[in-house]
Amino acid sequence: MNIAIIGAGWAGMAAAVAAVQAGHHVTVFEAARTVGGRARALDAAAPDGTALALDNGQHILIGAYTESLRLMRLVGVDVDAALLRLPLVLRFPDGSGLRLPDLPPPWDALLGIARARGWSWGERLALLRMAHAWQRAGFACHPGDTVAQLCANLPARLLEGFIDPLCVAALNTPAQEASGPVFLRVLQDSLFSGRGGSNLLLPRVDLGTLFPETAARWLRGRGAIVCTGQRALSLAAGRRNDWQVDGTAFDAVVLATSSTEAARLVSQCAQTAPYALTVPMCDWSASAQALRFEAITTVYAQGTPHADGRLLPEPMLALHGDAGHPAQFVFDRGQLGGPPGLLAFVASASRGERAQTERQVLEQARQQLGLAGLQAVQTVVEKRATFACTPGLQRPAAAIAPGLQACGDYIEGPYPATLEGAVRSGTAAVQAL
Ligand SMILES: Cc1cc2nc3c(=O)[nH]c(=O)nc-3n(C[C@H](O)[C@H](O)[C@H](O)COP(=O)(O)OP(=O)(O)OC[C@H]3O[C@@H](n4cnc5c(N)ncnc54)[C@H](O)[C@@H]3O)c2cc1C
Incomplete structure (x- = not known):
């Protein structure tokens, strides 16, 4: 089949890998200039102006992320070198x-x-x-x-x-x-x-190298097309059981975008789709549109490392978080392949705005870690980091219509919004086509 995959986050890349392995012709459309979506590498600058490879947010994987680990190995990532495994x-x-x-x-x-x-x-x-x-x-x-x-x-x-x-x-x-x-x-x-x-698996390489960028190279090497900087604007049901993405026909489409963007494409498509598809597509779109989100803020800050290159006693520490102390964890990126003295503070379910959160985190570091004089390097607020994982939540199903599947961390499944949930749903979406 000729398959379009819309979105090159971890779910879309997992779907593309599964489709290429199944022998399909694959075209991936990615709106951003880089692949990886909400788990991607970020080019930044250190306080002295030198280039610094950061991530849009500090991520942790665990040993039970079997599908993520399988996919990384498949596309050629040396998992033992790329991830620090800790109890x-x-x-x-x-x-x-x-x-x-x-x-x-x-x-x-x-x-x-x-x-x-x-x-x-x-x-x-x-x-x-x-x-x-x-x-x-x-x-x-x-x-x-x-x-x-x-x-x-x-x-x-x-x-x-x-x-x-x-x-x-x-x-x-x-x-x-x-x-x-x-x-x-x-x-x-x-x-x-x-x-x-x-086990905790802490990335020692940037998130792009860990999977999506390495996967994009693997896909291109096998004839797949991965177009970045190309947002899919429209989806329509074709006349010959096909699907049109911006006017180009495909036998099947996998929507691997965020839930809001998938809802927009599906509800727009429902307006011209055959009558039998209209109601299920509108229902699907409404359930994707109904999800609420939580933010995550990552504050990167530079301190002076000790003689052994460490700034913290462990690569990762828990912090006492509350309304005025937004970070729950801090990572010593110097112990994770990054420059010595670079810390990443993670404020999950964060509610404050960026400058205030940054100030509060630096003060929290002073109070709880005894680190005065940390210099903020970059603060990344991901407003829609994950869906709010509340009781009784109805998540959209993967199947939307024949030949049209959705994948992503928000699709119905046992896990909260995680890398593992995303890649599992990507692999499953292609198997279901
Ligand atoms: C700061 C932060 C920290 C996190 N920490 C962890 C963690 O520690 N462990 C963990 O397991 N998970 C963590 N997560 C969650 C994890 O990152 C996500 O669950 C996962 O990345 C979601 O992947 P996805 O492919 O489903 O969606 P996305 O990454 O959102 O991918 C969707 C892609 O579709 C593209 N797109 C959208 N619309 C279009 C369009 N019309 N045309 C073409 N492309 C389009 C987007 O640009 C994007 O690249 C964290 C998330 C954040 C933001």
Whole structure:
């Protein structure tokens, strides 16, 4: 088939790889000048003016991201070199928090919780009891439960120091509003999918190199066309069971754009589509249009590294976040292949505007890390970073019409908005054509 893929984020690139592997002719349309979408490399400048490769946002992968890892290897990424693999750590600057040992599940979680620093025995037992109850219930709960309701019986220190940061890191939605069932599914897949599933994988290369740019080279090398700087303006149902993208006919189309852009293209297409397709297309478009979003702000700041090149004791630390202290995590990019002393602060579910968030994060670094004199390098606010992962959310299905599929992190599936959800839906969309 002659297939058009609209959008070259991680989902679109996964779809394009699957389509080329299945022997189809593939054309990818990408509106931006670079591929990667919401997980892309960003050219920036260091305070002294030298070129700096950053990302539009600091990302973490976990060992259970099997499809992402498979695709990276397939397009030629040396995964062991490109990702720093660490046991799951959720440590604060004072050393309190959790670090799982390298053991098969459930022993890693059991021992990790038993040895957690700064928690009383009562708190550790409360968490173990709760984890056991979730496992006994098959990691299922009432569809309307929020994460806060699910964890209501846990002591306040565990909520603030463990559940809240874990929830906001995984679902980018505060625990009071986040979906309990999706949270449990993430816990199940990371903690019980097998040895290493809960490992943190921290990129040591920029996000473009990690997959989308390497995939684009792999695709072009196999005859696929990847057009950047080319926004698909219109989609129409053709007369011969084909689909027209800006007037060019394709046997099938995969919409791999954001949900809002997919909703626009599908609702516009419904206006001239055959009668039988009009209602399902309008319904699909309405469900994609109904999603709400959460922002993520990444503040890059430069400090003076120690003699060993490090600025933090670990590549990643948890921070105490609240309304006036927006960051929940900080990464030492100097320990991740970046220039020594460069930190990336991540404020998930961030609500403030850019200059204010940047100021607050620098002050938070002074208070919680003892780092005065950090110099802001670049602050990236992604207003629509992920959909708000709330209980009972109806996400759009992948199938829109015969020969027309959608993929992306927002498509119906078990995961919140993640790289893994995006690539899984990309691969599945092509298999369903
Ligand atoms: C700051 C930040 C931090 C994050 N952290 C993590 C993390 O730590 N771990 C994790 O797993 N996930 C994380 N995520 C989520 C992850 O980045 C997304 O789930 C994933 O990138 C979504 O990929 P996608 O392909 O579905 O969509 P997108 O990346 O949005 O791709 C859509 C593409 O379509 C293009 N496009 C749109 N309209 C058109 C058109 N008309 N024609 C042609 N092209 C078009 C866009 O330019 C874009 O390139 C984070 C996201 C952000 C923003």
